[in-house]
Amino acid sequence: MPEDLLPNQLLTARGLEAGYPGKQILFGVDLAVAPAEVVVLLGANGSGKSTALNTLSGFVRPWAGSIRFEGAEIAGRPPHRIFRRGIVQVSQARDLFPDLTVEDNLRLGAWARGGAVDALAEDVFRSFPRLAERRRQMVRLMSGGEQQMVAIGRALMGRPKLLLLDEPSGGLAPVFVKEIAAIIAELKRRAIAMVIVEQNIKLALSIADRFLILRDGRVTQRQDIRAGAADEQDIVRSIYL
Amino acid sequence: MPRLRVTRRLFWLVPLALLPLPLYLDQYRQYVVNLMLMYVPVGIGFNVVVGNLGLLAFSNVAFFGIGAYTSGVLALKLGVPWWLTILPAGLMGALAGCAAGIPALRGVRLFYLAIMTLAFGELLRWVYIRWVPVTGGSFGMSVPPPSVFGWTLETEGHKFYVFLVLVVLMVVLTDRVLRSRFGRAFMAIKDNELAAAAMGIPTDRYILLAFAWGGFVVGIGGSMYAALVGHVTPIAFDLTELILEFAVIMVGGLGSLLGSVIGAAVITAAPEFFREWLGFQELLFGLLIIAVILFLPRGLASLLARLHPVFVDRYYRD
Numbered sequence A: 001m002p003e004d005l006l007p008n009q010l011l012t013a014r015g016l017e018a019g020y021p022g023k024q025i026l027f028g029v030d031l032a033v034a035p036a037e038v039v040v041l042l043g044a045n046g047s048g049k050s051t052a053l054n055t056l057s058g059f060v061r062p063w064a065g066s067i068r069f070e071g072a073e074i075a076g077r078p079p080h081r082i083f084r085r086g087i088v089q090v091s092q093a094r095d096l097f098p099d100l101t102v103e104d105n106l107r108l109g110a111w112a113r114g115g116a117v118d119a120l121a122e123d124v125f126r127s128f129p130r131l132a133e134r135r136r137q138m139v140r141l142m143s144g145g146e147q148q149m150v151a152i153g154r155a156l157m158g159r160p161k162l163l164l165l166d167e168p169s170g171g172l173a174p175v176f177v178k179e180i181a182a183i184i185a186e187l188k189r190r191a192i193a194m195v196i197v198e199q200n201i202k203l204a205l206s207i208a209d210r211f212l213i214l215r216d217g218r219v220t221q222r223q224d225i226r227a228g229a230a231d232e233q234d235i236v237r238s239i240y241l
Numbered sequence B: 001m002p003r004l005r006v007t008r009r010l011f012w013l014v015p016l017a018l019l020p021l022p023l024y025l026d027q028y029r030q031y032v033v034n035l036m037l038m039y040v041p042v043g044i045g046f047n048v049v050v051g052n053l054g055l056l057a058f059s060n061v062a063f064f065g066i067g068a069y070t071s072g073v074l075a076l077k078l079g080v081p082w083w084l085t086i087l088p089a090g091l092m093g094a095l096a097g098c099a100a101g102i103p104a105l106r107g108v109r110l111f112y113l114a115i116m117t118l119a120f121g122e123l124l125r126w127v128y129i130r131w132v133p134v135t136g137g138s139f140g141m142s143v144p145p146p147s148v149f150g151w152t153l154e155t156e157g158h159k160f161y162v163f164l165v166l167v168v169l170m171v172v173l174t175d176r177v178l179r180s181r182f183g184r185a186f187m188a189i190k191d192n193e194l195a196a197a198a199m200g201i202p203t204d205r206y207i208l209l210a211f212a213w214g215g216f217v218v219g220i221g222g223s224m225y226a227a228l229v230g231h232v233t234p235i236a237f238d239l240t241e242l243i244l245e246f247a248v249i250m251v252g253g254l255g256s257l258l259g260s261v262i263g264a265a266v267i268t269a270a271p272e273f274f275r276e277w278l279g280f281q282e283l284l285f286g287l288l289i290i291a292v293i294l295f296l297p298r299g300l301a302s303l304l305a306r307l308h309p310v311f312v313d314r315y316y317r318d
């Protein structure tokens, strides 16, 4: 049994099959996340990484398999129910509220799970000073990197127990990639469990506890890298060759 | 900003200042003022769905008609005093709102939703015309004079006071709705439906709720119509009426509660002012609408919003 299917996990997905009308994408994916653990999902374009995250968050309905989160079965539940349990996703498209201000975007992040909204927002502004300076700015007028910060900040407003990040560094300039990496490292220190899809392998390996390689909808490799670093070249080879 | 909250209270001065109005107005002018009041809930409900929720739904005239017919039928056929028909009219409006919202739940949007909701209004008109024993068919029905707590509202001035109470109630309640988590859900859905769902908002439920609340408020406007005009006919709820109602929210300001109020007043009053230029009334009325939308795409309310922040519609309490 792979080590990530042991009990006491925060999330355990088994035998996930999912896809779109007439096109299966995931073929029996197993994935587990322990509390405070960071799992990175690697894979070539079109290998099904986003589909896997969307299945966990409920935006894609699994055809088969089970997803247990804190002991409850959540496979096939609507996204808003899954969100309420504490699984919050930052999608690849970021899906912000473009015509609303940074502040309103953040507040809407706390809509479902409540809490001390103002205190949560101030906390986000402390982590993202760049957003604090622009709190009244409309999100559509912000740069890609700033928008990614809004997306992550808004996800934090939902007080996630499990954060799903889909290519957080995607399409960002090196300065922003660094900044985002620092933020993710900070979230890891705060013991927020994460599943991260990331193309930037250096970044991925710097934050991961474990990684999985997805290939045509199947997990072809899984490795714990807490004990020792993995070889980057090896990983690139197993992703693409 | 506590200063802002204090100034919002000043809005209460508006209905208070209006109280002596019947002393100064003749019956006709008072009727026009009552008509303005009636268009306030009609605009508010429309604006909640189109302006706040952001869906292109043109079923407003259906909710309006349902409200008017509910009051009319209850009063005429069952002898229910008018004031007791107001709530049922609102509830029937809400029911019609839910029905009109069903295609939206099936993912119908934009022009497709526009045409389906238009068809819904026309379908109801067909019912008004064909269901003769209940609705009186094409000729409609005469509604008995409205009464409240056993008092008959004999003059336009009497109706004015009851209408004023209803309008204030609808404005205050809708303000509450829009500034609650309901309103924030509407705002999120309007801006990005997928993102709203990703933030844990059950979008279907809130779309239906917006339609229901819109239908409720407009249905009450319909009930006011029955009391004001005293005659309910299918032709009152046709496409021309719908366009007029659309002009109310466009001129007032999409997504603005204050805009609905201003739009109702302006659209109702304007033709009265243009009466002096006989033969040019429709032209002037059309030009007014075009001018406002051209130069103030966010409506007359946006003009006030520029003057003072108290006029800005807010979804969050400061």
Ligand SMILES: Nc1ncnc2c1ncn2[C@@H]1O[C@H](COP(=O)(O)OP(=O)(O)OP(=O)(O)O)[C@@H](O)[C@H]1O
Pocket (backbone or CB within 6 Å): A020, A021, A023, A025, A043, A044, A045, A046, A047, A048, A049, A050, A051, A052, A092
């Ligand atoms: N909504 C959809 N409808 C139909 N097919 C889809 C849909 N979304 C994704 N696909 C297809 O599913 C496959 C896997 O897509 P997915 O987005 O999961 O890949 P990915 O690993 O995230 O790729 P990338 O690295 O480019 O983001 C692709 O072939 C894609 O074309």
Ligand SMILES: [Mg+2]
Pocket (backbone or CB within 6 Å): A049, A050, A051, A092, A166
């Ligand atoms: Mg992807």
